[in-house]
Amino acid sequence: xxxxxxISLIDFNGYYRLSTMLKKLQPQCVGIFETEEEHKxxxxxxxxxFSAEGRSLIFQHYLEDHPRSNIETLDRYLSPASxxxxxxxxxxxxxxxxxxLLFCGDSGKVKKFDEEYSKNTMDNFNKEMDKLLAMPIGDAxxxxxxEYYAKGQISKFNAxxxxxxxxxxxxxxxxxxxxxxxxxxxxxxxxxxxxxxxNLFDRxxxxxxxxxxxxxxx
Numbered sequence: 001x002x003x004x005x006x007i008s009l010i011d012f013n014g015y016y017r018l019s020t021m022l023k024k025l026q027p028q029c030v031g032i033f034e035t036e037e038e039h040k041x042x043x044x045x046x047x048x049x050f051s052a053e054g055r056s057l058i059f060q061h062y063l064e065d066h067p068r069s070n071i072e073t074l075d076r077y078l079s080p081a082s083x084x085x086x087x088x089x090x091x092x093x094x095x096x097x098x099x100x101l102l103f104c105g106d107s108g109k110v111k112k113f114d115e116e117y118s119k120n121t122m123d124n125f126n127k128e129m130d131k132l133l134a135m136p137i138g139d140a141x142x143x144x145x146x147e148y149y150a151k152g153q154i155s156k157f158n159a160x161x162x163x164x165x166x167x168x169x170x171x172x173x174x175x176x177x178x179x180x181x182x183x184x185x186x187x188x189x190x191x192x193x194x195x196x197x198x199n200l201f202d203r204x205x206x207x208x209x210x211x212x213x214x215x216x217x218x
Contacts, residue, residue, distance in 0.1 A: 001182050002209040003027070004201055006189035007086055008147040010132070012076055012140070014085030017214050022093040022184065024218055030090055031176060031185035033168065035105035042087040050080055062133070065126070069133040073140045077133065086186055102179060104187075106171035148189065148215045169200040176204065189213060 003025055011017065022030065032039065048054040055078065062074055080088060094101045132140055169191050176185060191200040192211050201211050212218060 002176055002179070002204060002207055003182075003184045004192045004204070004209050004211040005184055005186050005214060006148075006192040006211065007186060007214045008144065008189060009086070010077075010082070010144055010147070011085060011214065012082045012144055014214070015081040015089050018086060018089035018186070019093065021212075021214065021218070022089065025184050026182065027099065027184040028181040029100050029102055029179060029183045030094055031102040031104050031172070031179070031183055031187075032086070032090055033105055033172065033185075033187045033191070034087075034103060035107050036103045037107070038105055039087060039091075039101075039103060042084050043091065046080075046084045046088060049078065049083060066130050066133045068130060070136055070140070072137045073135055074133050076137055076140075090186060102175060102183070102185075104168075104172040104175050104185065106168050145215065148213050169198075169203060172200055173203045177207070 005018075005021065007014070007018065034042070049058055059074065059078060062078065063069055066074070076082060090101065093099065132143055135143060172185065172187070172191070176183065185200075187200065193199070193201070193213070201209060
């Protein structure tokens with residue numbers, strides 16, 4: 001059985017939600033949209049961020065980049081529950097339950113995404129982050145929650161170009177078709193609910209996958 005789990009890359013309650021969801025679904029394998037190299041890089045960033053010295057430096061860096069930040073909102077954003085939450089939650093589940101991790105990222109797609117992202121989307125992303133981090137924490141929580149109901153399911157924070165998303169979907173489809181047993185695939189919500197055709201859910205319809213959003217209750 002394949003369960004496609006759509007996430008927003010920014011979710012202030014992400015770690016708790018994803019950890020809880022994985023425990024309920026009890027997958028025998030967890031797939032993730034990253035490459036192995038990306039995953040290791042994220043883990044390295046995470047260890048720096050969550051050290052006392054590293055967090056202080058990164059907090060200051062964010063304040064310089066987003067000077068209008070609400071301190072409580074920024075503090076919540078830079079917590080283990082939020083920043084890199086999907087890396088942290090997946091890693092913890094796989095280690096705690098001795099479950100293999102399937103890396104479904106496409107290194108070719110990542111290179112193109114990096115180029116496109118730096119050219120076309122970084123400014124828009126920073127504007128959205130300025131807006132989010134300036135909000136009182138209650139408003140910020142609601143703002144992020146609405147990402148799960150965005151029109152066309154294209155998150156302002158995920159910033160995934162349609163071409164690149166389709167390329168990643170093709171690669172993930174190949175790997176998921178080779179998998180067996182109960183697998184949960186953790187992916188940005190666009191790939192699973194996006195209004196382009198075929199998205200990843202469409203590609204796997206013959207396998208009768210289940211799809212859910214991280215903020216849904218099961």
